Amino acid sequence: MTLDFSWLLDPLYQKWLLRGIGTTMLLSLLGMVLMFVIGIAGAALLHLKVRFLQSPVTIFVELFRNTPPLVQLFFLYFMLSEIGLTLTDPVTGGRIPLFTGFTCVVLSLGLYNGAIAVEIIRSGLLAVPAQTVEGARSLGYSRLQTFRYVELPIGLRMSIPPMTSNIVSLIKTSSQAVLVAVADIMYGATQIMLETFRNLEVMLLIWVIYLAIASLAVLVVRRIAAAFRIPGYGS
Amino acid sequence: MTDHQQSAPLIEMRDVHKSFGSTAVLKGVSLSVRDGGVVCIIGPSGSGKSTILRCINGLMTIDKGTIRVGSFAVETLKSDKQLVPLRHQVAMVFQQYNLFPHRTVLQNLTMAPVQVLGENPAAVRERALALLAKVRLTGKQHAYPGELSGGQQQRVAIARALAMQPKVILFDEVTAALDPEMVSEVLNVIRDLAREGMTCVLVTHEMRFAQEVADEVFFTDRGVIVEHGPPATIFQNPTDPRLKAFLDKVL
Ligand SMILES: Nc1ncnc2c1ncn2[C@@H]1O[C@H](COP(=O)(O)OP(=O)(O)OP(=O)(O)O)[C@@H](O)[C@H]1O
Ligand SMILES: [Mg+2]
Numbered sequence: 475m476t477l478d479f480s481w482l483l484d485p486l487y488q489k490w491l492l493r494g495i496g497t498t499m500l501l502s503l504l505g506m507v508l509m510f511v512i513g514i515a516g517a518a519l520l521h522l523k524v525r526f527l528q529s530p531v532t533i534f535v536e537l538f539r540n541t542p543p544l545v546q547l548f549f550l551y552f553m554l555s556e557i558g559l560t561l562t563d564p565v566t567g568g569r570i571p572l573f574t575g576f577t578c579v580v581l582s583l584g585l586y587n588g589a590i591a592v593e594i595i596r597s598g599l600l601a602v603p604a605q606t607v608e609g610a611r612s613l614g615y616s617r618l619q620t621f622r623y624v625e626l627p628i629g630l631r632m633s634i635p636p637m638t639s640n641i642v643s644l645i646k647t648s649s650q651a652v653l654v655a656v657a658d659i660m661y662g663a664t665q666i667m668l669e670t671f672r673n674l675e676v677m678l679l680i681w682v683i684y685l686a687i688a689s690l691a692v693l694v695v696r697r698i699a700a701a702f703r704i705p706g707y708g709s
Numbered sequence: 710m711t712d713h714q715q716s717a718p719l720i721e722m723r724d725v726h727k728s729f730g731s732t733a734v735l736k737g738v739s740l741s742v743r744d745g746g747v748v749c750i751i752g753p754s755g756s757g758k759s760t761i762l763r764c765i766n767g768l769m770t771i772d773k774g775t776i777r778v779g780s781f782a783v784e785t786l787k788s789d790k791q792l793v794p795l796r797h798q799v800a801m802v803f804q805q806y807n808l809f810p811h812r813t814v815l816q817n818l819t820m821a822p823v824q825v826l827g828e829n830p831a832a833v834r835e836r837a838l839a840l841l842a843k844v845r846l847t848g849k850q851h852a853y854p855g856e857l858s859g860g861q862q863q864r865v866a867i868a869r870a871l872a873m874q875p876k877v878i879l880f881d882e883v884t885a886a887l888d889p890e891m892v893s894e895v896l897n898v899i900r901d902l903a904r905e906g907m908t909c910v911l912v913t914h915e916m917r918f919a920q921e922v923a924d925e926v927f928f929t930d931r932g933v934i935v936e937h938g939p940p941a942t943i944f945q946n947p948t949d950p951r952l953k954a955f956l957d958k959v960l
Contacts, residue, residue, distance in 0.1 A: 609807030609866075611768060613821035613873060614796035616789035623824060627811050706855020707810040 477678070481670045487662075494662030495683060501579050501658060502645045502687070508584025509644060513591025514626070520592070521599045522621060531592070538589035543647050547582040551654045554578060575654035587644040594640060598633030599625050632708075634699045641695060642688045649684070659683060717777075719744040719877060719908055720765060725774035727760060734760050736932040737774070742877070742925075745906045749919035749940075752929035753955060758912040761929070762879040765910070766799040767792045779876065797826060800870035801879040804886050806862040808854040814841065814865050815850035818872040826873070833872070840868040844898050860891030867898055877908040884915060916959055920944050928952045 481487055516535065519527045538546060554573035562568075573581075602625045610620040652660035663680045667673045718741040727735040734757050742748045750758050763769040764776060767783050776783035781795050809817050818837035822828045841847055844864040854862050863883055870878050880899065884892045896918050903909050903922045913919055919926055919940060926943040928936045928951075936949045944960075947953050 603805075605803060605805045605807040606809065608768065609803065609809065610821075612766060612796060612801040612803075612807075613869075614793040614825040615821065616793075618789075619824065623820065624809060631811070704811045704855065705853040706857075707853070 477675050478672055479675055479679075481666065481672055481675075482679070487666050487670075490657075490662035490665055491659070491679075491683075494657060494659035495687070497576075497651070497657055497661075498645075498648055498659040499687065501576070501583065501648045501651055501656070502691075504580045505583030505587065505644050505648065506641060508580060509588040509591050509640070512584055512588030513595050514630075516588070516592035517595035517599060517629075518621065518626075520596055521625070522617065535589045535592050538585050539593065543582060543586040544650055544653070546586055547578060547650050547654060550582050550585075551575065551578045575651070575656040578654055579648065579651040579656055579658075582650075583644050583648055586647065587640055590640050590643075591637065594633045594636045595629060597636070598631075599629035601632045602628045628704075631699075631702055631704065634695065638692060638695045641691055645688050645691060646684065718742055719746070719779060720910070721775075721777045722761070722765070723775045725761075725764060725776060726772045727757075727764060727769065728772055734932050735764070735771070738929075738932070738934055739774075740927055740934060740937070742908060742910060744876070745908055746924050747903045747909045747922050748911070748925050748927065749923040750910065750912045750927045750929060751914070751916070751919060751955075752927075752935075756929040757932045758929055759881050762801065762881050762910065762912060765877075765879060766801055767795055768801075793825060797873055798876045799879065800873050800875035800877070801881065802863070802866050802870050802883050804882045806854070806859075806866045806886075808862055808866055808869070810854050813851050813853055814846065814857070817854065817865055818869050821869070822872055822874075836874075837868070837872055840871050841865075843871075843901075844868045845894075858891060859887045860894045863887065863891075863895045864898055867895070867902075871902075877910065878902070880909065880911040880913070882912050882914060884913070914959065916944070916956075928955065930955070 516531050519531050550573075606624060606628065607620055610624045615623065648658065649660045651658040652664060655661070659680060663676050667676050670676070720740075720742040722741070723739050725735050725738045726733070738757070738761060740748070740761075750761060752758055760769060764771050765778060765783065767786055771784055774784070778795060778799055781798075783795060786792050786795060809820065812820060815834070815837055818840060819830065819833045822833040822836075823830050838847075838850065841850055844867055846861060846864055846868070849857065849861065849865075854865065857865065866883075867878075883899070884895050887895065892915070896915065899909065899911070900918075900922055909922075911919070911923070923940045925937060926940050927934050928943065928949070930951050936943065936947065936952050943952070944956065947956060
């Protein structure tokens with residue numbers, strides 16, 4: 475068996491691959507932003523025991539954490555296109571769907587990994603020592619101020635290790651985008667395979683690319699963690 | 710001073726009761742502290758000493774009785790907002806320091822006056838630096854709590870309490886977690902405060918220190934104050950058998 479990578483020299487395939495990488499990274503980045511918003515908001519509502527919102531948050535978390543993300547993506551895609559919300563394009567005046575495949579993927583990643591993030595951040599908040607919280611309360615900090623200035627900054631730092639795997643999981647899950655016709659890296663790969671039949675080589679390359687993207691993400695998180703490390707605290 | 714001798718005490722607890730579930734922890738505690746007074750609370754473990762302190766600054770709600778601090782009726786303060794002026798006046802120092810580990814020493818001192826009291830950051834910073842000098846920690850302002858020794862952390866905690874410019878400081882066994890050689894550096898700071906006229910309520914196991922600084926000593930056992938009086942009486946002529954037994958054990 476010989477591996478043939480000569481197709482990589484084709485500028486068209488290079489363009490597809492690069493565009494795919496760009497789309498995958500953008501999907502992941504936007505998904506992460508949504509993941510963090512959902513994770514922090516959900517954890518805050520649970521941690522502050524906000525009345526009437528605790529059970530909806532718990533139901534949301536269980537619903538999205540414990541079901542396959544692919545099912546969630548398809549459900550979102552079909553449900554949202556069913557509702558058929560559209561926007562008016564300010565330039566052409568035409569109607570464009572509000573929820574494209576791209577939007578659905580970002581939403582789905584944000585919801586799935588966000589549900590996991592809720593639990594991760596909540597455990598981080600629970601790991602903040604009760605004494606630290608009491609110190610804040612004794613200085614007049616309200617429940618909300620204590621959360622904002624003491625519990626959240628410490629709790630988020632504590633949640634960095636499990637959050638790193640969640641981020642990597644999000645990047646991997648983004649490969650589902652191809653199934654709702656978003657031109658991500660997997661989409662580019664599928665196109666190239668259809669034309670060249672070098673399935674093995676293409677997948678090998680895609681494997682390496684995902685590894686590179688995930689490693690880059692881990693590296694960035696490590697940098698952030700180092701910048702926010704608390705001197706003399708924990709390990 | 711003599712004009713005010715008949716005036717109301719700064720802290721007055723009357724018949725305070727507090728239970729956790731079915732366990733009654735305070736069963737009718739009454740005590741008063743005059744402005745500028747130094748009061749020590751001693752007693753066996755679990756007798757309710759920490760609970761008394763936590764009730765004074767509203768960290769715990771009480772079931773029955775009244776607590777007055779200055780013009781505040783503590784038991785009527787319910788919301789976080791109502792409690793801010795009380796906590797402005799009543800600061801607390803804890804056994805485990807309870808500092809903010811993610812903030813520098815200086816930030817530990819300036820955070821609450823700026824974020825809670827809304828004071829001017831520049832003025833607070835200046836005051837904080839002066840307080841660090843007072844507790845002999847000049848040069849440590851940019852260190853993090855985790856980089857300091859226990860004695861140093863506890864002095865930061867005292868400076869943090871002072872940064873609120875309180876009228877009263879509650880000390881809850883603040884030397885109990887310290888290595889013996891660090892105890893005196895912390896006690897020295899407290900002694901200075903007491904001499905300067907800061908009102909102090911100290912829960913302590915340092916009997917000699919209590920004897921030295923206190924105007925009045927309260928002995929608690931099983932949720933009641935069994936005996937109280939000037940340190941000379943409490944330590945040299947105790948009357949209650951439980952106090953006698955306790956002193957025999959600790960002295
Ligand atoms: N939040 C709480 N919930 C339930 N029980 C509590 C709580 N806080 C204190 N207690 C109980 O109340 C009793 C008195 O506690 P407290 O901390 O006031 O004692 P203490 O005199 O300070 O003891 P120590 O010298 O060990 O610090 C103890 O039996 C303790 O277990
Ligand atoms: Mg105690």
